[in-house]
Amino acid sequence: MSDPAGAPAPPPRPAPTLRSHQWYGADGVRSFSHRARTRQLGYLPEEHLGRPVIAVLNTWSDINPCHVHLRDRAQAVKRGVWQAGGFPLEFPVATLSETFQKPTPMLYRNLLAMETEELLRSYPVDGAVLMGGCDKSTPALLMGAATVDLPAVFVPAGPMLPGHWRDQILGSGTDMWRYWDDHRAGLIGDDELAELEHGLARSPGTCMTMGTAATLTAAAEALGVTLPGASSIPAVDSGHERMAAACGRRIVALVREDLRPSAILTRPAYEDAVATVLALGGSTNAVIHLIAMAGRSGVPLTLDDFDRIARRVPVLADLRPGGRFLMEDFHFAGGLPAFLTRIADVLHLDRPTVAGPTLRDQLARARVHDDEVIRPRGRPVADEGGVAVLRGNLCPDGAVIKHIAAEPRLLRHTGPAVVFPDYRTLRATIDDPSLGITADHVLVLQNAGPLGGPGMPEYGMLPIPAQLLERGVRDMVRLSDARMSGTSYGACVLHIAPESAVGGPLALVRDGDPITLDVPARRLTLEVPEDELARRRAAWRPPPERFQRGYGALYSEQVTQADTGCDFAFLARPGHTPDPYTG
Numbered sequence: 252m253s254d255p256a257g258a259p260a261p262p263p264r265p266a267p268t269l270r271s272h273q274w275y276g277a278d279g280v281r282s283f284s285h286r287a288r289t290r291q292l293g294y295l296p297e298e299h300l301g302r303p304v305i306a307v308l309n310t311w312s313d314i315n316p317c318h319v320h321l322r323d324r325a326q327a328v329k330r331g332v333w334q335a336g337g338f339p340l341e342f343p344v345a346t347l348s349e350t351f352q353k354p355t356p357m358l359y360r361n362l363l364a365m366e367t368e369e370l371l372r373s374y375p376v377d378g379a380v381l382m383g384g385c386d387k388s389t390p391a392l393l394m395g396a397a398t399v400d401l402p403a404v405f406v407p408a409g410p411m412l413p414g415h416w417r418d419q420i421l422g423s424g425t426d427m428w429r430y431w432d433d434h435r436a437g438l439i440g441d442d443e444l445a446e447l448e449h450g451l452a453r454s455p456g457t458c459m460t461m462g463t464a465a466t467l468t469a470a471a472e473a474l475g476v477t478l479p480g481a482s483s484i485p486a487v488d489s490g491h492e493r494m495a496a497a498c499g500r501r502i503v504a505l506v507r508e509d510l511r512p513s514a515i516l517t518r519p520a521y522e523d524a525v526a527t528v529l530a531l532g533g534s535t536n537a538v539i540h541l542i543a544m545a546g547r548s549g550v551p552l553t554l555d556d557f558d559r560i561a562r563r564v565p566v567l568a569d570l571r572p573g574g575r576f577l578m579e580d581f582h583f584a585g586g587l588p589a590f591l592t593r594i595a596d597v598l599h600l601d602r603p604t605v606a607g608p609t610l611r612d613q614l615a616r617a618r619v620h621d622d623e624v625i626r627p628r629g630r631p632v633a634d635e636g637g638v639a640v641l642r643g644n645l646c647p648d649g650a651v652i653k654h655i656a657a658e659p660r661l662l663r664h665t666g667p668a669v670v671f672p673d674y675r676t677l678r679a680t681i682d683d684p685s686l687g688i689t690a691d692h693v694l695v696l697q698n699a700g701p702l703g704g705p706g707m708p709e710y711g712m713l714p715i716p717a718q719l720l721e722r723g724v725r726d727m728v729r730l731s732d733a734r735m736s737g738t739s740y741g742a743c744v745l746h747i748a749p750e751s752a753v754g755g756p757l758a759l760v761r762d763g764d765p766i767t768l769d770v771p772a773r774r775l776t777l778e779v780p781e782d783e784l785a786r787r788r789a790a791w792r793p794p795p796e797r798f799q800r801g802y803g804a805l806y807s808e809q810v811t812q813a814d815t816g817c818d819f820a821f822l823a824r825p826g827h828t829p830d831p832y833t834g
């Protein structure tokens with residue numbers, strides 16, 4: 252029986268060059284079944300056969316305030332796909348909510364990367380639009396897409412509107428930490444805190460400081476997997492919907508051009524993303540994620556690359572948490588294309604992106620409209636990139652510090668350690684005056700790394716003891732194998748590798764041990780004789796196994812250390828994965 256709307260046989264067949272042809276266009280019972288089932292979905296054959304099938308991977312969820320608008324925005328993407336002659340199909344995928352998912356969405360970044368890879372491979376997909384932005388969702392989606400290597404465009408969720416409280420402009424995250432410390436110090440009361448709850452996050456969208464979300468979406472734009480300027484468009488701006496529709500149109504063209512991530516995510520692209528992140532004064536989390544993403548692209552990227560590039564680029568974005576402005580200011584100052592013109596001399600301008608022939612073409616018309624937000628080279632926020640890589644006997648495989656967000660007096664500091672064996676002990680005892688903690692002590696948190704956390708929770712901005720907050724102390728040297736929120740700040744040494752849970756030197760630190768941080772020399776030193784450390788090492792025992800089953804057990808078996816990106820070993824290694832049709 253023909254469709255009531257009238258669909259005369261024979262139906263058109265997909266172009267044989269399309270991957271989806273394997274599902275729909277071949278003769279045989281499977282294609283017959285797939286066409287029948289697509290009618291069951293409500294489509295006539297001429298609506299979809301012969302068109303590139305575009306998967307719209309959507310991380311929308313009711314629980315994720317950073318992505319809550321993406322359900323609507325997917326409609327704009329699909330509109331664009333239809334306009335360009337494609338066939339859009341939306342796939343709901345895991346949402347990684349930095350706010351709500353515990354112990355940390357970092358535990359699940361690789362799960363979303365696996366889901367992305369396997370969905371794209373196992374369904375009749377010719378290209379993909381990836382919708383994300385809250386911290387780990389950006390690297391997860393791109394890791395999966397890079398691995399399966401089908402044409403892909405990333406739609407950043409966009410920053411939320413600036414926060415407001417009384418006469419203050421608030422930055423999400425950053426001002427939450429700051430005012431919480433003020434509350435602990437007794438400077439503001441419960442009423443003020445209740446008012447702040449109303450003003451910290453005013454709209455859907457990602458954190459509007461240069462936190463992890465803004466850093467990673469800017470990195471995605473610098474890599475060339477978004478449309479130009481996409482990463483800073485506010486989530487609720489009408490321009491965001493227009494950008495989403497444009498991504499829908501563009502992905503269809505990318506499928507026809509057969510422009511795949513492997514042509515875009517090259518070593519020059521990753522070097523440019525590193526330079527961008529450092530010149531933005533971006534989140535330390537980008538170090539881990541870019542290393543993991545590069546690994547999926549077959550590009551070796553190391554901590555030393557970050558340190559080398561950091562010495563070549565100044566910090567030019569005056570954005571919180573280190574600076575004054577927010578993402579909406581950055582957007583109206585010209586956004587990332589304008590920003591990249593200021594570091595164009597260190598970029599590889601002749602590489603391809605999803606938007607057009609080269610990065611150089613995209614920057615040709617870009618202009619900076621506000622020299623306070625995006626500083627000229629002669630007036631940088633900091634002379635060197637915002638992240639320093641440390642080495643030393645306490646971090647043989649490296650550690651990082653966002654030194655531009657620390658009090659300068661602490662960048663060369665020696666002090667006695669106060670050791671917390673885990674985060675629970677830290678929370679329970681940090682305000683105990685009997686510990687006798689002074690502003691010169693070095694706070695040390697163990698067992699908060701990839702395995703110990705698990706998932707490297709963002710515990711790295713260890714709280715300042717309340718009695719020191721009351722005396723006006725706002726920064727101390729703090730060390731851990733954890734990560735730190737991109738909206739956090741302070742002299743926090745992070746990502747110490749190897750971590751303490753696998754017996755790294757951090758596990759050997761005892762109360763009172765002198766520790767020297769020397770950021771200019773890029774050194775972190777435990778000032779304890781080697782023979783004493785050898786005795787402690789021989790006596791060290793690993794913490795008990797945390798997961799005996801389930802995803803946690805898989806994670807524990809497979810996760811790599813921070814310096815190699817915390818990917819799963821079995822996902823990061825090279826090798827062939829058969830396509831379901833072509834093998």
Ligand code: FES
Binds near residue numbers: 317350386462
């Ligand atoms: Fe989602 Fe900050 S909590 S981006």
